[in-house]
Amino acid sequence: MLWKIAWRNVWRHGKRTALTIVTMTFGLGLFIWMDSMLKGMDRVGLENIINLTDSSLKITTRQYEEEGGYSLDYGIDRLQEVESALKEDPRVLAVTTRTRALGQLSNGRYATPVLITVIDPERDRRVYTLGEYVEGSWFPQDVAAPIIVGKALATELGVGPGDWITLAARTRWEAHNARDFQIVGLLNAPEPSLNKGTVFIPFSVGEDFLELDGLRTEISVRMEKRTNLAWAMADSDELAHRIEERFPELRAKSFGEVGRAFLELSKAKSKGASIIILVVLLIGGLGIANTILMSVFSRIKEIGVLRAFGLNPRQIRRLFMIEGAIIGLVGSASGLLFGLLLDLQLIVYGFPLEAMMGNIDMGLPLSGNLYGEWNPDAFVVALSLGFLLAIMASWGPAKRASKMEVTDALRFV
């Protein structure tokens, strides 16, 4: 009977209840939507790590990793042996080598520091997906000194495909060298650091330009895709561990290691969003508390009657808590549904983040639309959060109702 009374009372003041439910729906829907967007950003970020910057597993020498600065002093010695070891693992799909160095790119008037990445165009394409983001060509055979330049960098220097540009760097043997390269493509990847400060040249030119003599500073590995992020991270961790065991002079940085650091950073970034959501939920909570309090005030005499017929204070409290719980459940369910619809839109059609943000650098991987990510955890959190919020918000008014003197309640007009 308490449930019946509570249920009917919830809908007795339909507008008041509806307003509270709408607030909750909006708050929780927004929570799910924002979570989906943040998860989408995380996914893009992790995909970028694998596809654009670090691959599934990146191997360097320990000194190279510890010293930083892309020194050409620390090449990988047992290159063939390491590659063979990697290829023994059935989860390894492709392996490539890279050499990186610092340099300066000049259009004749201005020069800007860049990170030179020397690659094997064919093998690199099997590990990274940079080729998909190149406007122009991916190292055509008929160009003697091809270079691919980050699009933002090219814009800064006022150059484009077909233009000649000068790249200067110190060689492996510390000699200064400069050479003209012809821009064959502009890299417009969803990773701002690549677009802003990186150039790519093939080993066919780089060997000579940097006097590499076969020096390779990095090995990049692509591993098979797993449906679960945690499994993928575990795979790369495990392979990294095995490589380091077998080649103690090497540092194998797994995608799991890089990914976890990225996710930690992303979690910190999402705190701002959480504050917005908390404020919205707080408004929802106040709405529920207000609705229940209004309900208590409009039913003081009814409380007196129920007490007169033998309901004890605890049961009166329960009655109003049930009302809060009903509002909480309906509000949460409705918020969940609304969130699912928003989520569906975000997953299928995406959010035009790049179009909306333009050139503002938010440190986010921007390229076209940002797509959301299904996150069942967020649905569970939204449901429980809404319900708990309702219970907490109802507690005060319900306690107030239960503390009322029966005679005062019956006298109330």
Next chain:
Amino acid sequence: MILQLEGIKRYYQKGAETIHALDGVTLDIEKGQFMAIVGPSGSGKTTLLNIIGCLDSPTEGTIRYNGQVLGSMTENERSEYRKHHISFIFQSYNLIPVLTVLENVELPLVIERRLSRQQIRNRALDLIHAVGLEGTENRYPRELSGGQEQRVAIARALVKEPYIVLADEPTANLDSHTAEEIVDLMARINKERGATFIFSTHDALVQKHARRVVTIRDGKIFSDDRREGAPADGPHNSSPGRFAPQADSTRGV
């Protein structure tokens, strides 16, 4: 004797002033009585009903119910006492607006949790029939007239077969014709079922039907008239019937 009140006092503090709502009331009430408590406004009628109904506690004095002293009970014990032994009829009916007639009548039994669902339903329908409201079971209070609402309130008060029914000005909001019907109904139920009825009232009609009229003034009993010509009280001297009180371990107190 179902109730014995000895030297009941109830004082309230209103600022610096002490209000003597009841000032030493001593009263014996027999089983099955149909009794009116009369007096001017503020004389202490409602306070007396509240104390008998355990809605309020006396400042001083002793109440015995079926010979047992109702001492300083906790809030939950008072709820239990009301749940099993007492029913109320209010001046403004106080039906639960979100419940139908049938659900309102069933409410005290649902709260009491003594009977099965089917027994509750049967008893509620029986009472609705007894107060002449058959056909209105599924209506809500807002769809009823004042007289009908008070009939529902009477059915609700009687459905759990209470030992005592306390009615605070039950006819005050009714026109004279309806008031007469309601008083007749309560008198009939008192006679047939033996529940003890105690009214606080200004209504001459109620007083006319009462077997005993206690007048209160300034918190004290001014007069206590037992009326020979009035309709007879319920079967308080017969063997315990459906409504007659007896020691009942399942009902507490």
